Amino acid sequence: xxxxxxxxxxxxxxxxxxxxxxxxxxxxxxxxxxxxxxxxxxxxxxxxxxxxxxxxxxxxxxxxxxxxxxxxxxxxxxxxxxxxxxxxxxxxxxxxxxxxxxxxxxxxxxxxxxxxxxxxxxxxxxxxxxxxxxxxxxxxxxxxxxxxxxxxxxxxxxxxxxxxxxxxxxxxxxxxxx
Amino acid sequence: xxxxxxxxxxxxxxxxxxxxxxxxxxxxxxxxxxxxxxxxxxxxxxxxxxxxxxxxxxxxxxxxxxxxxxxxxxxxxxxxxxxxxxxxxxxxxxxxxxxxxxxxxxxxxxxxxxxxxxxxxxxxxxxxxxxxxxxxxxxxxxxxxxxxxxxxxxxxxxxxxxxxxxxxxxxxxxxxxxxxxxxxxxxxxxxxxxxxxxxxxxxxxxxxxxxxxxxxxxxxxxxxxxxxxxxxxxxxxxxxxxxxxxxxxxxxxxxxxxxxxxxxxxxxxxxxxxxxxxxxxxxxxxxxxxxxxxxxxxxxxxxxxxxxxx
Numbered sequence: 001x002x003x004x005x006x007x008x009x010x011x012x013x014x015x016x017x018x019x020x021x022x023x024x025x026x027x028x029x030x031x032x033x034x035x036x037x038x039x040x041x042x043x044x045x046x047x048x049x050x051x052x053x054x055x056x057x058x059x060x061x062x063x064x065x066x067x068x069x070x071x072x073x074x075x076x077x078x079x080x081x082x083x084x085x086x087x088x089x090x091x092x093x094x095x096x097x098x099x100x101x102x103x104x105x106x107x108x109x110x111x112x113x114x115x116x117x118x119x120x121x122x123x124x125x126x127x128x129x130x131x132x133x134x135x136x137x138x139x140x141x142x143x144x145x146x147x148x149x150x151x152x153x154x155x156x157x158x159x160x161x162x163x164x165x166x167x168x169x170x171x172x173x174x175x176x177x178x
Numbered sequence: 179x180x181x182x183x184x185x186x187x188x189x190x191x192x193x194x195x196x197x198x199x200x201x202x203x204x205x206x207x208x209x210x211x212x213x214x215x216x217x218x219x220x221x222x223x224x225x226x227x228x229x230x231x232x233x234x235x236x237x238x239x240x241x242x243x244x245x246x247x248x249x250x251x252x253x254x255x256x257x258x259x260x261x262x263x264x265x266x267x268x269x270x271x272x273x274x275x276x277x278x279x280x281x282x283x284x285x286x287x288x289x290x291x292x293x294x295x296x297x298x299x300x301x302x303x304x305x306x307x308x309x310x311x312x313x314x315x316x317x318x319x320x321x322x323x324x325x326x327x328x329x330x331x332x333x334x335x336x337x338x339x340x341x342x343x344x345x346x347x348x349x350x351x352x353x354x355x356x357x358x359x360x361x362x363x364x365x366x367x368x369x370x371x372x373x374x375x376x377x378x379x380x381x382x383x384x385x386x387x388x389x390x391x392x393x394x395x396x397x398x399x400x401x402x403x404x405x406x407x408x409x410x411x412x413x414x415x416x417x418x419x420x421x422x423x424x425x426x427x428x429x430x431x432x433x434x435x436x437x438x439x440x441x442x443x444x445x446x447x448x449x450x451x452x453x454x455x456x457x458x459x460x461x462x463x464x465x466x467x468x469x470x471x472x473x474x475x476x477x478x479x480x481x482x483x484x485x486x487x488x
Binding site for chain 1: 202203206207210211213214215216217218220221222228230233234236237238241242244245246248249251317318319320321322323324325326327328329330356357359362363364365366370371372392393394458
């Protein structure tokens with residue numbers, strides 16, 4: 001069961017990376033694309049908890065770092081998405097009395113998007129990457145967060161539904177009783 | 179582990195909720211952050227071959243074909259976008275036709291001058307030798323929130339593409355190759371803040387440097403080497419080429435000057451350039467893979483030095 005879940009998560013991440021780099025850039029709003037990988041990471045974190053969020057964030061971010069056309073220092077998206085995934089997982093834990101509501105999911109996505117972009121740009125600034133432009137940062141975070149919520153409406157229920165289908169009945173009871 | 183330390187610790191542990199789980203997930207987080215920093219440090223030194231490079235090659239080998247397939251399925255997406263962009267495009271076209279009309283009228287008033295310029299331009303263009311091109315398609319793009327102006331193309335070392343080759347399309351200069359694998363290459367667009375291209379002002383043949391501003395529209399900054407020379411709006415800029423034709427071959431149109439501002443706190447002036455190539459709409463590009471018939475720089479020099487001396 002656990003192997004199946006890991007395989008599913010990896011599949012989701014791979015599809016997300018491919019679609020984000022080659023298809024979603026075609027419908028970018030002012031150049032900003034939907035962070036599909038981030039959304040998948042948040043969905044995994046919301047359905048499985050902070051560890052899954054952190055690990056899937058690391059893997060998904062690493063893919064974004066090395067899959068072309070990435071040309072920045074590897075590890076920047078990995079760090080950003082790992083922390084965003086961890087925090088999203090914590091949000092799920094804090095509200096584990098019931099499932100996270102739609103508003104909670106949307107706020108998590110907005111927060112995760114802002115947090116990951118801040119970490120990504122921050123590490124870029126620390127590495128003296130001339131590409132980081134703080135003047136444009138606010139606008140792009142705003143657009144990205146809005147766009148991500150739109151993407152999340154479609155993607156998060158799908159990922160969470162698939163992941164819940166592959167949860168052992170024993171574990172499902174435990175989650176409910178907690 | 180904390181249990182072994184004695185009774186006082188037990189209360190602490192209970193306060194922390196589920197101890198083992200919390201401890202484990204914190205360990206995971208710390209390990210991952212450490213892994214990220216290790217990666218960043220390992221990859222930060224670009225000059226000495228990065229140990230992340232095999233990872234990039236592997237990723238490109240796996241995701242190159244995937245991206246290629248995914249981008250061939252983007253026709254419906256393109257159509258959707260075009261429908262939304264239709265109005266914008268009509269407006270832009272109207273604007274463009276108006277400016278073109280103005281320009282034509284202006285040219286009519288300065289025919290002799292323009293004819294001379296055209297002759298000079300012709301000479302310049304005739305000097306630019308014919309290069310061998312490898313056509314390629316864009317299969318992936320960087321996004322604005324990652325501040326990267328790079329694209330992936332579906333031609334790699336197997337097609338003869340090497341690092342530091344010029345990439346252009348029908349409208350003008352696109353960028354240069356910064357990374358290659360077997361079947362894909364990464365192109366740094368001229369609009370990226372990391373990119374600088376040598377640009378020649380067509381009207382006066384003055385030399386300068388074109389650097390990216392990191393904006394979505396791909397606008398560029400142009401600084402002239404000769405501080406006295408002043409570019410004017412409407413001037414066209416072509417590449418003057420690098421030694422050995424890498425990374426840029428000469429004579430490729432870059433863009434047109436839209437506005438000129440005096441550089442604050444320094445001599446000279448900075449011009450804003452609108453590139454001929456719309457970075458958000460690049461699809462088919464050509465990579466200059468073949469050598470030129472002859473080196474054009476020796477023949478360009480007398481013209482420029484004469485112009486500067488006079």
